[in-house]
Amino acid sequence: MTRERTKSIAFVLYPGTSPLDLVGPLTVLRDLKLGTPYRSVVVSARVKEIASDTPLGLVPARTFEDLPRPFALFVPGGAGAGEAVRDGALVSYVRTAAATAEIVGSVGNGSLVLGAAGLLAGRRVAAHWAYADALEAYGARYATDRWVEDGKFLTAAGSAAGIDAMLHLTARLRSASAARLAQLWMEYDPQPPFGRPDPSDRDAGLRGAILARRAPAAAPAGGIGHGAT
């Protein structure tokens, strides 16, 4: 209804969302101060507290019904993504909102929800590395890039990669200067004390520990009722 005036950038929230997947992008866009017409909006089935996959409750601002046709739609990842792909109302919203959205994206394993909505067949998609197989079960081609643009789809690798993808989007929607401003404001100048992580490295112990803790693998299309979890 308000689409002519405001271009909403919608972030879908579900139980077990990883807050970093959501908050990294929101922080970039906050700092962007795009002003009219862009506005970030967190949407869910209902406006009530939703548990994240950390000890912090999150509260959306709008329901799916409130925002049927966002300008852009993003699905964050999280330990709950394996359940989210079986949530009919959520997947249905993602499918219908994506049909008219000009930009559709995900962070981490939020890509599985896009896959469950039937949006990723044949596309190159970035995602959390631990979910590459589950993603390919939806017909997507997993890419190891930090983020990938394929048509109107902008997908990011795990959690923190959402920040990089959103800096890129900020530059595209407004300017490189705006992206640099956001980055300076949020001091996104990482100095990880143990250097860069490398999922392709041969530290089998690290990789195995993460894979063992991974959220239940998503059911591939048609796999609802498979009995997992």
Next chain:
Amino acid sequence: MTRERTKSIAFVLYPGTSPLDLVGPLTVLRDLKLGTPYRSVVVSARVKEIASDTPLGLVPARTFEDLPRPFALFVPGGAGAGEAVRDGALVSYVRTAAATAEIVGSVGNGSLVLGAAGLLAGRRVAAHWAYADALEAYGARYATDRWVEDGKFLTAAGSAAGIDAMLHLTARLRSASAARLAQLWMEYDPQPPFGRPDPSDRDAGLRGAILARRAPAAAPAGGIGHGAT
């Protein structure tokens, strides 16, 4: 009461908290899976939704009264920090909890709340670069480091720096391997599309734009009622 069994790492939540300052550390600690005895807990004056400085509501798990003696205490930054330093209940909690905590820290301009509690006089402190002057009004010595340890105080630069500081803490409390696991899981392998930000650079336009948007400067000790904001 439960301190003998559980070592709580408390994060203080107040209106206008920057969610990244809080969620970055929570994500590192989630992935740490410290297990017993460490537990992250988000605390505030009341257990109810609190507005962040993005379009996302946050819900703490416990009240200040519930957790009088946490093992560690951290104060995130945010646009609301300038108000938080005038919140008597909050500052009083920080002061008393810090007295018995083994680790006390902050992210971004959360350091101002530590300053308002009288904890930083003479200490070297990292903080968001835009608040260096406000911090020094509390007697602290601002450091440009990504994070600083001075005695039991562990302070981080702006927002995203909380991740780096918490990776360091993870290594200290458990192991470098645990920190690397957290980093790989959250894909903290930044590839900012416009390179590193540099607050010391000579791009006066960027610096000026941020300083103009800065939250109201905190009142120095004794300045409550100064009428600012």
